[in-house]
Amino acid sequence: MAYSIGQVAQKLGVTVDTLRYYDKSGLLPFVKRNAAGRRVFTDNDVHLMQTIMCLKNAGVPVNEIATFVQLRLQGDASLNERYQLLTDHEQNLQAKILDLQETLAYLQYKKWYYETAVAANTETIHFVPGTNEVKPELAREYQAHLKATGQTEELAMFTDVVDLPEA
Amino acid sequence: MAYSIGQVAQKLGVTVDTLRYYDKSGLLPFVKRNAAGRRVFTDNDVHLMQTIMCLKNAGVPVNEIATFVQLRLQGDASLNERYQLLTDHEQNLQAKILDLQETLAYLQYKKWYYETAVAANTETIHFVPGTNEVKPELAREYQAHLKATGQTEELAMFTDVVDLPEA
DNA sequence: AGTTGACCTGGAGTCCACTCCAGGTAGTAT
DNA sequence: ATACTACCTGGAGTGGACTCCAGGTCAACT
Numbered sequence: 001m002a003y004s005i006g007q008v009a010q011k012l013g014v015t016v017d018t019l020r021y022y023d024k025s026g027l028l029p030f031v032k033r034n035a036a037g038r039r040v041f042t043d044n045d046v047h048l049m050q051t052i053m054c055l056k057n058a059g060v061p062v063n064e065i066a067t068f069v070q071l072r073l074q075g076d077a078s079l080n081e082r083y084q085l086l087t088d089h090e091q092n093l094q095a096k097i098l099d100l101q102e103t104l105a106y107l108q109y110k111k112w113y114y115e116t117a118v119a120a121n122t123e124t125i126h127f128v129p130g131t132n133e134v135k136p137e138l139a140r141e142y143q144a145h146l147k148a149t150g151q152t153e154e155l156a157m158f159t160d161v162v163d164l165p166e167a
Numbered sequence: 168m169a170y171s172i173g174q175v176a177q178k179l180g181v182t183v184d185t186l187r188y189y190d191k192s193g194l195l196p197f198v199k200r201n202a203a204g205r206r207v208f209t210d211n212d213v214h215l216m217q218t219i220m221c222l223k224n225a226g227v228p229v230n231e232i233a234t235f236v237q238l239r240l241q242g243d244a245s246l247n248e249r250y251q252l253l254t255d256h257e258q259n260l261q262a263k264i265l266d267l268q269e270t271l272a273y274l275q276y277k278k279w280y281y282e283t284a285v286a287a288n289t290e291t292i293h294f295v296p297g298t299n300e301v302k303p304e305l306a307r308e309y310q311a312h313l314k315a316t317g318q319t320e321e322l323a324m325f326t327d328v329v330d331l332p333e334a
Numbered sequence: 335a336g337t338t339g340a341c342c343t344g345g346a347g348t349c350c351a352c353t354c355c356a357g358g359t360a361g362t363a364t
Numbered sequence: 365a366t367a368c369t370a371c372c373t374g375g376a377g378t379g380g381a382c383t384c385c386a387g388g389t390c391a392a393c394t
Contacts, residue, residue: 006340016341017383025381036390038341044300051277057270062381076289083281090274093267100264103224107257110218114250122243133211173370183371184353192351203360205371229351 003041011046012053026066027052029073048072058093109142170208178213179220193233194219196240215239225260276309 009016022028023039030048031039041049055065068085071078117123128135135141176183189195190206197215201207208216222232235252238245284290295302302308 004340005342015383018381020342021382036341037343038390047301050273054270054273054277057266058274076284076291079281079285079288079290083278083285086274086278086281090271090278093271093274097264097267097271099224100260100267103221104257104260104264106217106221107225107253107260110221111250111253111257114246114253117243118246118250121246123246124243134214171370172372182353185351187372188352203371204373205360 001043003046005039005041008041008046008049012049014053022052022062025062027062027069029069055089058089059096060089109139112142112145113138168210170213172206172208175208175213175216179216181220189219189229192229194229194236196236222256225256226263227256276306279309279312280305 003011005016005019009019012019019028023031028045028049031041031045034040052065052069055068056062064085068082071082071085113126117126126134126138170178172183172186176186179186186195190198195212195216198206198208198212219232219236222235223229231252235249238249238252280293284292293301293305
């Protein structure tokens with residue numbers, strides 16, 4: 001099967017311009033042209049582009065993906081390097097996911113803050129009386145709330161975040 | 168306790184320039200100045216900035232954070248809106264984490280691809296004999312491998328990704 | 335023969351989030 | 365007194381990833 005740039009764009013959920021930009025940037029050196037100079041994508045090309053989109057998604061910058069693609073062109077000699085690159089990015093991604101999970105926990109704490117404030121019709125329930133400052137023990141109250149509702153799992157992650165400001 | 172911009176920058180792990188950029192962008196309207204015109208951050212300011220950094224981390228663009236901060240200045244009247252905003256971003260973040268977990272699963276598949284290729288000293292073990300095209304059944308082989316090594320959890324996520332190219 | 339519509343190129347423009355000046359002030363250390 | 369450092373402003377510059385445009389080719393339809 002052969003596809004035009006428009007078909008591939010649709011399949012991958014990006015614009016035609018984006019694909020041409022990727023080509024310019026050296027991400028698609030394997031794509032052939034027909035007699036009229038138009039790009040013709042094979043099934044295998046699309047398959048390779050899956051991996052490229054995956055790296056994109058993982059936050060790998062375009063020029064690094066380009067080096068990966070370049071390595072691919074060098075054949076078996078570059079297998080080790082490519083494996084190394086993938087491993088590095090896997091660890092980056094894993095770290096990023098953990099980080100986002102902490103961020104999520106903090107966001108949920110803030111959500112609880114507003115849930116309770118909305119219920120009380122005022123934010124002042126969280127303030128030190130007579131000020132606009134948030135009670136220092138509020139994070140602990142939240143943890144108690146989590147414990148009470150049996151959500152122990154997020155507790156550990158959350159304490160990490162809460163401990164930061166004390167540093 | 169009061170802090171200078173430099174101290175806060177260090178505490179939050181960003182540069183002084185970045186904090187000034189945030190201020191310019193309307194993220195820090197609550198920060199007061201001393202007689203000499205220098206920014207003076209209170210503990211409470213730093214606490215608020217934690218939330219700002221959290222939203223940053225969650226991928227919320229600066230101007231949206233600015234509207235959140237603006238809402239805060241309007242007091243209790245904006246509680247509902249702020250809660251809504253946080254909830255939206257919580258869902259975005261949750262979706263993003265799921266997406267990254269899928270991406271991770273795909274990356275791990277590729278890692279396995281290279282692990283086995285490196286062990287065989289050639290990538291051709293994964294090709295349709297006589298071509299440079301990856302065997303279509305390779306994803307299934309990987310799933311069998313996952314099952315064999317008892318890693319059933321990632322299997323479901325991974326099939327999602329693998330099914331995409333067939334669309 | 336003429337009109338679409340999808341494709342092509344080189345290159346300019348945009349958006350975002352910084353990042354880096356130049357030129358100046360204020361407080362401290364020697 | 366002078367040197368140093370941390371701070372200030374407005375504004376220019378950067379890098380990344382697109383996004384858009386002018387001007388052109390090609391195949392298909394009417």
